[in-house]
Amino acid sequence: SGAASIIGGKFTAGQIRQEVALAVSALTSKGLRPPGLAVVLVGERKDSATYVRNKKLACEEAGIVSFGTDLPDTATQQQVIDAVKAFADDPNVDGILVQLPLPDGMDERAVLSAVPIEKDVDGFDPLNLGMLATRGTEPLFVPCTAAGCLELLQRYDVPIRGKVAAVVGRSNIVGTPTAMLLQNAGATVTVVHSQTPDAKAVCANADIVVAACGVPEMVRGDWIKPGAAVIDVGINAKDDPTKKRGYRLVGDVAFDEAKEVAGAITPVPGGVGPMTIAMLLKNTLDARMRSS
Ligand code: NDP
Structure with a gap:
């Protein structure tokens, strides 16, 4: 028990930021x-x-x-x-x-x-989202948080092709683009939202769970298939009188429970959060490289 490895978003975001910084200095040094x-x-x-x-x-x-x-x-x-x-x-x-x-x-x-x-480095333009959803076309930019989720799975060698994924949340900025990226990468994806009859059953069947519903700790330990990869996008303030500021940040996953079952899991904070900014820098670099 307690076997899940930690998918370190802070570390990976630092790597990406360094990669971007190197590419920028290659430009300016010329x-x-x-x-x-x-x-x-x-x-x-x-x-x-x-x-x-x-x-x-x-x-x-x-x-x-x-x-x-x-x-x-x-x-x-x-x-x-x-x-x-x-x-x-x-x-x-x-x-x-x-x-x-x-x-x-x-x-x-x-x-x-x-x-x-x-x-459109945020990737929110309907044309960018449409190209993400259209087979055979590539968007100019992918929304940063969704891109960050995929980047974490890839850099931590989590297999996606042929796997079953559940994405909890269908917002334009997180859930939907993440589901499309997973599908494009070869996963079979179910999107869970507020009208889904049995969210727990959908998640428990998945090799990859991405939680982006904005409901603190909604995804519980018994929603997770043993060995699954869990990406927690949620950022929620939860009252905690033991903290000086009176609260602490929790995700949309009950971390302490889920880490006992999952194979790999992102923490909150220090998971997807830092990746969002790193991918924004990456998108900005990409935009610069495309301009003349
Ligand atoms: P939204 O509120 O726009 O979307 C939430 C989605 O979750 C909706 O599709 C909603 O369904 C669904 N949902 C809500 N309640 C339930 C429920 N009880 N069961 C099943 N599905 C539910 O949120 P965002 O997508 O903007 O953000 C999601 C989370 O990610 C938040 O915690 C936010 O703070 C965090 N976030 C983190 C970022 C980061 O950098 N790490 C960046 C952006 C967001 P329906 O469509 O039916 O209403």
Whole structure:
């Protein structure tokens, strides 16, 4: 018991960030322009501000130039779109990211559609998602969290082809693209969502479980097939009076139970979370390499 090996997202993300940094310095040492990433942040959400700060720091560390526009939550939708468009026209910007969620009342789709597809490093453009779902075509960018999940499975030598996978969650940004990536890699995939009659049975049949439902510790130990690989995307705050800040982070998987059954499992924190930023840097580098 307690046999699961840990899939170290922090370590792997560090490797990827180093690979990106090397590729960037190969560019700049030839006198070429470094990649640029622009982040548009609207409003004062603390979590969003933290994510944006972390993304900018990661960029700088990798030699990627970061640009940003911060708008108050009183900004109009047109002002947000104009901020995106300014970066769309900026030849030093290879990738544009609109930090979600946008303030209530703003049309996310309308704002995101101002990001040109060749700068859509988040991979949220319906055309990118459509190409991911179309056999024989490749998207320009894959959404970072989904790409991070696959990268972890691959770098930890978890077999995918011919295996059975369950993805819990069907959001556009995590569950659905992850399911498509797994299917493209040769897995037989079932997507579990809030209308699924027996989520436990679906998961218990799977060699690979990806949990991205946003329900703290929903996937229990007895949902896991012995030896399965478990990728926990969830990031949830759980009250914990023993911690100074009063809470701790837990995933969408009950880690202590699942690790007794699984063959390999990602921790929270230190699993998928760091991979998301690493894949964003990778997407930004890819965008730069494609531009002339
Ligand atoms: P969403 O809320 O957009 O989607 C959640 C999905 O889970 C929905 O498809 C929903 O079903 C499904 N779901 C909700 N409750 C249940 C349930 N009881 N049983 C089965 N399915 C359920 O979340 P996101 O996809 O944006 O994020 C998922 C999780 O991943 C969150 O914990 C989030 O914090 C985390 N996250 C982590 C990131 C990282 O970098 N590690 C990045 C992004 C997110 P339905 O469609 O029917 O409503």
